[in-house]
Amino acid sequence: GPSEWHKAYPIAQGSRQSPIDIDSARAVYDPSLQPLVVSYESCTSLSISNTGHSVMVEFEDCDDRTAISGGPFQNPFRLKQFHFHWGTTHSQGSEHTIDGKPFPCELHLVHWNARKYATFGEAAAAPDGLAVVGVFLEIGKEHASMNRLTDALYMVKFKVSSKLFK
Numbered sequence: 001g002p003s004e005w006h007k008a009y010p011i012a013q014g015s016r017q018s019p020i021d022i023d024s025a026r027a028v029y030d031p032s033l034q035p036l037v038v039s040y041e042s043c044t045s046l047s048i049s050n051t052g053h054s055v056m057v058e059f060e061d062c063d064d065r066t067a068i069s070g071g072p073f074q075n076p077f078r079l080k081q082f083h084f085h086w087g088t089t090h091s092q093g094s095e096h097t098i099d100g101k102p103f104p105c106e107l108h109l110v111h112w113n114a115r116k117y118a119t120f121g122e123a124a125a126a127p128d129g130l131a132v133v134g135v136f137l138e139i140g141k142e143h144a145s146m147n148r149l150t151d152a153l154y155m156v157k158f159k160v161s162s163k164l165f166k
Contacts, residue, residue: 045059
């Protein structure tokens, strides 16, 4: 598992690796950061897939129609895909934690620096190539915006299946 990865892949022992337990008492506010700008105006989704360990939605990433900017970023980062982390119980599913507390689910929105790198693969191999926005999800009332996604899950019921998803 993840706790043993560093034995075969030494880079996995670095300080920029998952999972991360966010210690809120040690978190520091940086007033120099600008607000993060999320520009998801148009739907550029291409496909929905069952990867065998998650559901992933991939996006067209040939321009900045679906991107984030601002915050710590000098360039816009284009959305390539999003996927989820969940567990077998409602109390533990997130990859990351806050003060040791796990969440039922975690959404990862994976973006890449298309100004600096020619391809997503090239960006993924670089320390400054990707920006992953993690969102902790909790169980609650139905969320109408999620219905389109949850209604499509039947299409990728089986491992390593993929369907068009616009």
